[in-house]
Amino acid sequence: MARWEPGARERLVLAAVDLFSEQGYDETTVTQIAERAGVTKSTFFRHFPDKRELLVAGQETLSRLLSEGITDAAPERSPLDAVAAGLERASGEMGPMNRELGPRLKAAVAASAELQERDALKSVGMAAAMTDALIERGVAEPTARLASEMGVLAFKQGFDRWAGAARADDDGLAGHALAAFAELREAAAALR
The missing domain is CATH 1.10.357.10 (Tetracycline Repressor, domain 2)
Incomplete structure (x- = not known):
């Protein structure tokens, strides 16, 4: 996994929206979002404090x-x-x-x-x-x-x-x- 791959923020938002649609907001974890976006969990937290903030990005x-x-x-x-x-x-x-x-x-x-x-x-x-x-x-x-x-x-x-x-x-x-x-x-x- 590339540590500073460009577009991580956008990929995180897209991954989250897709996961929220597929399995529901409550069932989706930060780890799943990060994995789907191809980034680490720490990269997620560099961009967003929690999964709720993804939708007001x-x-x-x-x-x-x-x-x-x-x-x-x-x-x-x-x-x-x-x-x-x-x-x-x-x-x-x-x-x-x-x-x-x-x-x-x-x-x-x-x-x-x-x-x-x-x-x-x-x-x-x-x-x-x-x-x-x-x-x-x-x-x-x-x-x-x-x-x-x-x-x-x-x-x-x-x-x-x-x-x-x-x-x-x-x-x-x-x-x-x-x-x-x-x-x-x-x-x-x-x-x-």
Whole structure:
């Protein structure tokens, strides 16, 4: 086994998701995950403190990208336009591995109450990052929270569409997330 083989973190995530789907989250051990990924148990712990953290791998990066997109949006842009900029920034960083992992991750989360809880916390973290970035732009807190929750919903809907689309679909995640966000904006306008 190569000690510092590249891609260990990604292989660990893929191995864990597959094992969670095959035999259940509770029945899967760190040792099994490490073996499936072709790394040692100590390599696992260099990347993750425990198996629960595997499914929120990348959450900090995702939240940071959403926040940066909002922060970098032109000052005259509306709160919803700023959220759209955050969605575009974050989803533009998602690649083939994220797309491949989507359906497998969804199945693993659906089969475990603990993983569903972790997934919900991930959504809360994304919304909090976007809310903070909007408040920094001078947006009132209730408006910032509502815009952020719409952003989280659009990201999730867009990701589901992207992950389930035919592989020939080259309209990356950004296209799907922004389309979902446009639909939500129309729905919100219809509430008046």
